[in-house]
Amino acid sequence: MIRLNVIDREGKTTSLDIEEGTTIRDAIEEKLSPDNYGVCGGNCACGTCQVYVNPSDFVKLKPVEEYEITTLKDLAVKPTEHSRLGCQIGLKKEYNNITVTIAPD
Numbered sequence: 001m002i003r004l005n006v007i008d009r010e011g012k013t014t015s016l017d018i019e020e021g022t023t024i025r026d027a028i029e030e031k032l033s034p035d036n037y038g039v040c041g042g043n044c045a046c047g048t049c050q051v052y053v054n055p056s057d058f059v060k061l062k063p064v065e066e067y068e069i070t071t072l073k074d075l076a077v078k079p080t081e082h083s084r085l086g087c088q089i090g091l092k093k094e095y096n097n098i099t100v101t102i103a104p105d
Contacts (some may be wrong), residue, residue, distance in 0.1 A: 002091040005099040008034060013099075018091055024100060025049040025086030036105045042087035044068060047075030049086035050103035057098035058082045061089060077104050 001017040004027055008014065018027040025038045028049070040046035044067055053061065061084065064072075068088050072079045083103065089095070 002093065002095060003097045004091060004095075005097065006032060007099065007101040008032060009102050009104065020092055021090050023087050024051060024084075024089045024091065027091065028086060028102065034102055034105075037102065038087065040087075044071050044085055044087055045075075047071050047077070047085065048105075050076040050079065050083055051086050051100035052080055052103060053082045053084050054099040054101075055082055057095070057100075058084075060094055060098065064088075079103075 002020055004016045004018050006014050006016060006028055014032065016027055016031050023042060025042050029038045036048055038049040068085050071085060072083055076083060
């Protein structure tokens with residue numbers, strides 16, 4: 001199991017234990033079910049699963065692919081240099097205990 005720390009839109013932190021391979025988007029949707037989150041179902045087409053990754057954890061993640069950059073730039077709300085789409089990050093052991101904040105709706 002991989003520990004994922006999620007800060008919701010109200011600022012509450014919840015720690016989730018998730019099976020390796022599950023995407024951040026699926027973990028948040030399944031366990032927390034925030035409104036208007038992950039609307040496209042994990043297809044990198046809407047930007048609604050955007051999360052802000054803790055800067056010290058951001059460097060642990062695989063590099064951002066071009067299609068994710070485009071979706072973040074064109075469709076995400078208030079992307080930052082530490083924004084990622086939750087649907088594009090499958091959890092693995094190296095990511096254990098990372099912290100993400102759900103982006104604004």
